[in-house]
Amino acid sequence: MKATEKVVPVTEQKDVDWDKYLAAYYEKPKSSLTWSGLDVKEVYTPEDLPLEKYNDIGDPGQYPFTRGIHRNMFRGRYWTRREVIGMGSPQDTHDRSKILVEEGGSGLNTIADIPYEMGLDADHPWAQNEVGLTGVCITNMYDMETMTADIPLDKVSWSLITASTVAVVTMAQYAAVAKKRGYDLKKLRGTVQNDPVHFRYCGFRPACPLDLSVKLGADVMEYCTKEMPLWYYTTVNLYDLREQGVTAPQEVAFGFLIARLYIDEMIRRGYKVDDFMQRFAFYVSCHIDIFEEVSKIRAARRIWAKLMKEHYGAQKASSQQFRFAVHTAGCSLVPQQPLNNIVRIAYQALAAVLGGVQSLHCTSYDEPVCLPTENGHTQALRTQQILAYETGVTNVSDPLGGSYYVENLTNKLEEEIYKIMAEVDKVGGMYEAIRTEWLDRVFEKEALTRQKEIDDLDKILVGVNMFTTEQETTTPLGVQRISKASVKRQIEMVKKLKKERNQALWKEKILALKAAAERRENVLPYMIEATEAGATTGEMMGAVRLAYGYPYDPIEIIEAPF
């Protein structure tokens, strides 16, 4: 078959402004600040990196891990190519996940939708028009079975992105399904995001009361440490904080202080850091300023190692190491000239890999327009594959290590991060900074500053405040829609389950869960049993919420059915 030739019309000639052309020839950058506003010099020399300081940097794989957590880095294993997927029904999400596995993805990664993150069942009156729009809604064990059907759980590493207090439910649902299918929980690999404290800043405050956030976060950590030792029981989410508009050093400082809330809770429960820190991980943003992002990651590794060793007395290397996944910065993408986003994402992914990332998600270039289309998703995976297989970046560990500039910027970011941490200390620590809404005010101020930088041309966004063109009339790859029929079917299934389950057993298990929460026990084992007895996400969260004095329903419109 002959390919059809598409004739592209030549753009109509316009009068060229030659003075502007000449000005462009001589133009130089207006600003020499980094994205986060750090002032940098025009050149760095050996004076900026005295050799005697090398001990504070260390080789890759050596304390304080500035240069990476493994000596051989990507020679040992590529980073995990893990694209986030979540759309429509559990079946739709399952199908898209398998497509990306077939295209060469190396880790599964599913994200919850808004009702699920809020702890609402798919049949909640507020949820019905929002199920599946931004992720997948798992209301019960059968939804989880559908999403994971025919995928060998002992051969995959599955990242479950449920960040809110509902992460504990997700873990229970996954464990219940794995048990039913005969898998040994101790051998399962994967990750659950489980960082409810940060999630209050993503609009989920009613679902994430502060005390319950710390308690349930630690419950998952405690359960997995004992029963699922290969499972990464949290990825503390620095990324979402950055998406609020804060700077690179603020991202690390605030994220680390939130991470410490969970660690301190585990210590309060009687654990030592070396008992449980081996499976603690982070989720980091990579924005567009390549050198700043690499330096941020290097500084984060050094600070974390020192904090764990010096403050918490961690002896094992695995409890001192800052392990992290990267999500390229969604907030840096714009719908104007959308193909440009592919380039932005590629630079951000490069920064992640130069920084020694463990697992990477590249955003899809169509995300400022809609959920990723299948082609958008695949293209994002291809960006990772070009980086991994074509560019040669995998050859050498920490290739920017020893650069006068990067080492200096790493030191500078380290200083900034410590300074911001000290500011939080001054307001009484992170718990108080959150409780008093000090942190809210910081986020608001920074978000406004970021917008003004674009408006005032202090930061350039190609296609937005420079080199603009007429608005494109279409997105090149079309729009991803959610199948209304499959979502409707899911909601019907939930209603049916609630009617047809063994009501006596269900009630016994849900009340046992509530009683355990009242006794302040770890609720996860009780949630597994309740899940097996047909209890739903909303019911289990509701039981725990009631035990802690919160309304059963975060939206406060439905009553407890028990």
Added chain:
Amino acid sequence: MVKRKIRIMIAKPGLDGHDRGARVLARCFRDAGFEVIYTGCHQTPEQIAAAAIQEDVDVVGLSCLSGAHRYLFPAVKKILDEKDADDITVIGGGIIPEQDFQVLYDAGIKALFTPGATLEGYRGLGPREHRGKDMKGSMHFFK
């Protein structure tokens, strides 16, 4: 003659919690001399319409990044119309594909703002003569 300040309500309908844009806008409009009411997250279309009428606003700005705009924006406009408040201008913003513009326009939404919109563009809402003129980037004013 003292001109009455334009009153605008920024609202987050439905469950969507992406509120960075809404909060930035609320601050921006305030700084530009508007009277601003921000509802916060998790409001029903009914609640937003009732508040808009009670507060006697000129403009309601709806923000939604979850994809539920197709249902939520028209719902707010419909309730306002039913309550004889069709003089309130309804605009919207969020992750909204161009393919949805016509549907929202037909439902009576007067302007849409997507990522990359500048604050200057929003301020154009104030003096009426600027409306729809020279709008580039992410501002879509329906004539």
